[in-house]
Amino acid sequence: YSQLKVLDSKKQTATTEDDVLTNKDAFEESFVKHVETTLARNMYNCDNLAAYQATSNTIRDALLIDWANTQQKQTIQDGKRVYYLSLEFLMGRAMDNALINLKSRDNTKKSLTELGFNLEDVLEQEPDAALGNGGLGRLAACFVDSLSSKNYSGWGYGLNYQYGIFKQKIVDGYQIETPDYWLKYSNPWEIMRSEIQIPVDFYGYVYEDHDPNTGKAKKIWAGGERVLAVAADFPIPGFNTDNTNNLRLWNAKPTEEFDFTKFNAGDYQQSVGAQQRAESITSVLYPNDNFESGKELRLKQQYFWVAASLHDIVRRFKKNHKNNWKKFPDQIAIQLNDTHPTLAIVELQRILVDLEDLEWNEAWNIVTKVFAYTNHTVMSEALEKWPVDLLGRLLPRHLEIIYDINFFFLKEVERKFPDDRDLLGKVSVIEENAPKSVKMAFLAIVGSHKVNGVAELHSELIKTTIFKDFVKVFGEDKFTNVTNGITPRRWLRQANPELAALIAEKLNDPNYEYLTNLGRLKKLEEFVNDDEFLKRWDIVKFNNKVRLAALVKETTGVVLDPTVLFDVQVKRIHEYKRQQLNIFAVIYRYLKIKELLSQGVSVDEIKEKYYIPKASIFGGKAAPGYYMAKTIIHLINKVGDIVNNDPEIGDLLKVVFIPDYNVSKAEIITPGSDLSNHISTAGTEASGTSNMKFALNGGLIIGTVDGANVEITREIGEENIFLFGNLAESVEDLRHKHIYEGVHIPQTLAQVFSAIESGIFGNPDEYKALIDGIKYHGDYYLVSDDFELFLAAHVKLEKVFGHHGGDASDTDHLHKWVKSAVLSVANMGFFSSDRCIDEYAEDIWNIEPLNQ
Ligand code: C3B
Structure with missing residues (x-):
């Protein structure tokens, strides 16, 4: 009951939402309000889980203000924006990261202590947002952190899987997979946008019609199955800035349309069942790392996500710029994280040609200025190929467009290299071998203005092995390198508070500004001959080894001596x-x-x-x-x-x-x-x-x-x-x-x-x-x-x-x-992933940070 006494003595002092970040009274007031209203509980039975939810909601309130202001600022400044399309965002936990980026950790810790809670225990309540497999998904998470922290206008687009990567248990030495139903409790970091609903079609057929006004022939795709993409937004706070970007993840939902033939035939159950299956599109993340299994549902996921995202991007563009399509590439850059979103290239071409009535070449010129593609692997089993049969059944109009893209591309190659017949076969987007299929990496290269690898050696390798024929066709300049990076906010400050503090002290940097200027670490070299410093450094490492040994004990039962080499x-x-x-x-x-x-x-x-x-x-x-x-x-x-x-x-x-x-x-x-x-x-x-x-x-x-x-x-x-x-x-x-x-x-x-x-x-x-x-x-x-x-x-x-x-x-x-x-x-x-993002911004996206 001690926390109630503390609260009794506090009066209603909160003035602005920001106060909850820095003012104990304001925090506590908001915390109690959320316990009593949002959670419909009371302070007498507020456990750690409720404390986590109340704290998150409190911090989120402040974050949402920054978020709304940022969106408004971005709209007013109307500069170019980048969209990062990634099928995986391996975010981990959000709360500690938000506390650090919003500079609210100390206040929150003190407030929670007064209320009778321990911040570390409260943080432990949050499930990981594990919507990714490994490196590729975590890279996307680091990138959105850097986009916000470096004041860029940049959104992420992905899928809101109900089940993230499976949880692994070890039984008798064997891996056992169990489902990760991470949204067991409501997720305070997710803002459901039920009003943003975008219809996405699959299957059906294509027919030709004539424009009643111009008499021009026109392709019409009559989709056979429709699902809705409903947006869920995750605000991404930057460090030491109000700039707060958005990560938009789509949920698949059934439409309200109903199969009346089935219904009339008395098959109500079946008719509802079919509707429900819509949700399966976003139910589970495919658990392969560096491997493509080629399943139909995976292709459905890809198109669903790409169609919804592009619709959203185009809608936002048209609000400000109507049909001024020439401006599209000045306003929008889209980065393809691996080949998973390659259909976006085809979808934008379809929107421009079929729906907006642009000429093929004019449309293609816009498309290729907008997209850029990052390759993350040279291993053949990870390179996506979709069988033509499958693609044509699921997306008949898209397959036609792919054939046309390939046709015009090959014609151009033939014109440039009239004597090199072999080259056409080597760069064709269509693999003729059974099963005949579409090579997604090739399509991504043809439809992008830049292609990058993720480290120097890798970027050299793609130019000399898997994509060497494209270097011949497009020239060296289309291929570039951006060496990966990581965010030092999570991977130093959050993961290693003691080392981050020691560094801040040595750098004379009480506000941790080095976390967005990581080159400043260089100054540590001045202390390498200072034994006192080396000792303190080693003690920090030792303490971290003790923490790791505790995790090992807890999860395996094995006791490690923290003085031995941890390999x-x-x-x-x-x-x-x-x-x-x-x-x-x-x-x-x-x-x-x-x-x-x-x-x-x-x-x-x-x-x-x-x-x-x-x-x-x-x-x-x-x-x-x-x-x-x-x-x-x-x-x-x-x-x-x-x-x-x-x-x-x-x-x-x-x-x-x-x-x-x-x-x-x-x-x-x-x-x-x-x-x-x-x-x-x-x-x-x-x-x-x-x-x-x-x-x-x-x-x-x-x-x-x-x-x-x-x-x-x-x-x-x-x-x-x-x-x-x-x-x-x-x-x-x-x-x-x-x-x-x-x-x-x-x-x-x-x-x-x-x-x-x-x-x-x-x-x-x-x-x-x-x-x-x-x-x-x-x-x-x-x-x-x-x-x-x-x-x-x-x-x-x-x-x-x-x-x-x-x-x-x-x-x-x-x-x-x-x-x-x-x-x-x-x-x-x-x-630092900040350096990466600056390189992408300068060399690939051509965008500048927002004025703050
Ligand atoms: C990974 C690569 O295996 C890593 O070397 C690389 O650091 C990261 O991407 C990020 O660039 N990768 C992955 O996690 N999944 C793939 N399908 C392909 C590459």
Whole structure:
């Protein structure tokens, strides 16, 4: 009841909505109002969940004012706006981020304490908004944060899935998927816009008619099934600015139209059932990362989202500019996040030609100025291809337009390269092989004015491999690079408050302005020889390791000693990301330790001369249908069972698999790592973004020369990163050699395979496919080639780490490892997503920040 007494003494003092952000009385008053009215509860039975909801609603009220003002400002200034179309937005939790960006964390914490709540516990109540799979979805989330924080006018458009990425449980070492029904309670961060309803049609047929006025022939698409897209808006606060953009996610709803033939035939049930199925379009996120399954419902999702978004964009344009279509590209830029929204190109062409009566060329000229396309992978299994049959059935008019786009494009190619007959086949948007299909990446290139990769190496690779013929057709300038970035608000300030505070102090920056000027981190270099500073830095790391150890204990039951090396690999499980390489090396280490122990070498001597104590920490989801990835998860868990329960081993080695890796767990895991693994086969990981998160949080990296590891190395210096492995340029030759000469398994790896085959980690049949893939089926991901190089990199890095992590009196550790960590952080400024967004704005979108 103490909170009631506190409230009694407060009078109605709130004057403006903003006060709830900075004034305790105003906050408390609003909090109570929301408990009593919005939640219809009372303060006597207000639990943490209710406190979370009341707090969110309070903060949201203030945010909505900024949001409305921003929209008004954007309308008045009438500048160009960018729309970021992404099928995934992996946002994580919203409340802490809003508190930080709105500078309201201290006030909220104090107020909640007075009311008898603990902010950290209240924050824990929020479910993750997990509307994404991995890197691509999280990148979109970082980008909307930067668009707001850098005062751009930029909206995100996506889908409001009822079920986000599944929750992962580990049972007997196996991954079990359970549904993530994240909207169990009402979501205070979502504003339902029931008044914004856009009809979207599917199926049907196309016929030709004549314009009654001009007599011109005209294509009409008579859709066969109609659903409604209803908007849900998520305000995106910027840091240290009032600029608040919008993320608009669509819900599919049935129309009120009714199938009267069925109804009259007395089949009311069926008629309602068909209507209800409309909602299935936005019910579930497809759980594949870097893989396309080609399902009809997925194509329906894509068109539904693209049609609704374009309708919305065109409507907004026409409000201000009527039919002045020439202005369209001056007002609007649309970024395609991967090929998932490529149909937007076709849809805009259809709107302009069929509905707005523009000439084909005039329309196409507008379309190609508006769109730009980001490629995120070169792996063939992830490149979308839609069978012509399916596309033509679902979207008959769109298929015709695609054929026309391709026809005019090929004619142009033929004109430019009259002697190169092969070229036409190579760049055609239509793949003629069975099943005949549309290559979405090719269509995206043809319909965009810029195509970018997401790290330098990747952007070079797309120009020389999968898109090389298009470089010939369009020239080099159409292809560019924008190296990925991450938002330092969430990935430093929110995830690692202690380190963020230490940095703010050293930078003399009490308002944390460095968070939007990340280059200022450079100043940290001045302190690398200051032992006091290095000690404080190391204590922060130690505290974060304690926090991570608590998460490990809570989720796996395994107790970790926070002074050992925390060696982390968390990301989606994929053969190309090579968690198998990591676990094989862990097994090798275990076997060697056992061998030394059996020879009578003492534990202390092992620590001193051979292997420093360490914990190998894994986490990540496997796509439900990805057998090999699930096998890797099983192996990691079984190795953990054996090693962690081996009484001889003690703290020398622990192996844990943290279940259900997600954004909020990443916020705990990332700051707690000493070392993280980014060890993909060279040329396969387009960029990686967790590499940036770990380095920004003072962890060192062991990695291959792949993706953004290349630029990270350039920025932080090669003495501060542990690189190993074959280079991208050798991969093709090695694969070729594997096939024609067989795979050479080094002795070390052979010992690991024998151990697995002996059954110490359970039934060896379960791992047969994994091992055979390497031994007998070409070792596509080059595990055999990189294994010993990986072991050697470990030997090197463990010397640098020394015997203690967290013992601040170990000056050797401070002067080598901790110093490297500081130098890394000092040079990570480049990897802010703010820098990325500035590059997109300047080179691709041609937009300027709003005047504030
Ligand atoms: C990922 C890539 O695998 C990462 O290397 C990259 O950092 C991110 O995108 C962001 O650019 N990616 C993904 O998560 N899903 C895909 N379908 C393709 C790429």
